[in-house]
Amino acid sequence: MSIRVSEAEKNVMDILWQESPLTSTEVVERLQTQDWSEKTVKTFLNRLVKKGVVTFQKDGRRYLYSPAIERDEFLADESESFLDKVFKGNIKELLATFVDNKQLSKDELDYLKGLLDDKEGRDVK
Amino acid sequence: MSIRVSEAEKNVMDILWQESPLTSTEVVERLQTQDWSEKTVKTFLNRLVKKGVVTFQKDGRRYLYSPAIERDEFLADESESFLDKVFKGNIKELLATFVDNKQLSKDELDYLKGLLDDKEGRDVK
């Protein structure tokens, strides 16, 4: 049931999660880094609307686009699906891979330890 | 430069990482859970060979297939790419999402803490 948003489309979602509603022109502007033609970005907006993950209100001849799904929920979905597909659900292996392969700063390590401490006690086991 | 292996193809890789070399027939057997036709599995093997991530030695008329890439390396690649594409490289957010959204057992929490402790001191930062 997982939401189907392609790689390229995700970049558009990210823009809208940062700020919305936006016109297509504004979305195009904020996607300068990607060097997509304005036409390409419009295509993505269109597809995202058809997929039901972006909505719009009309404002004269133009549309004001907004995300129709929550970023957190989307990330949780994507993460779950990544865990299942790549690590076959083995979360220990997934976490080990990330922790092992990334250079983590002291700050990041502390942050993560904090997360674990908060978690401790809450999950009944 | 990341390795291009599709969702369905990953299941074939998983089989070969568990045991290899295997004939196509053996791969098909081990993929019973997926209800793919034998033809479909053969197609995947073929594509994987063309992509250079599976190799084979001939054994008479049949091939003995083996992975041509390391599972660990593949997982690291996939993870890196997932982090970049979905979390735009923000590893704290990624880890927080996993830790928050999954029910983690005491065992898993302890394991993860162990990882972090090991890591501590090694990363110079």
Next chain:
DNA sequence: TATCTTAGATTACAACTGTAATCATAACTA
């Protein structure tokens, strides 16, 4: 040896993606 199997190679085909260009039309401008 002639025939049957069966394994890999080739071909099929629709949906999804990346990447746009063209079309139709509503709104702005002269």
Next chain:
DNA sequence: TAGTTATGATTACAGTTGTAATCTAAGATA
């Protein structure tokens, strides 16, 4: 009001993917 513009809608087109079926030829079998 008539022409210009810019926006969303439609169309394009090749590559990837999921999901096979068909073709070809080398072994196995009668």
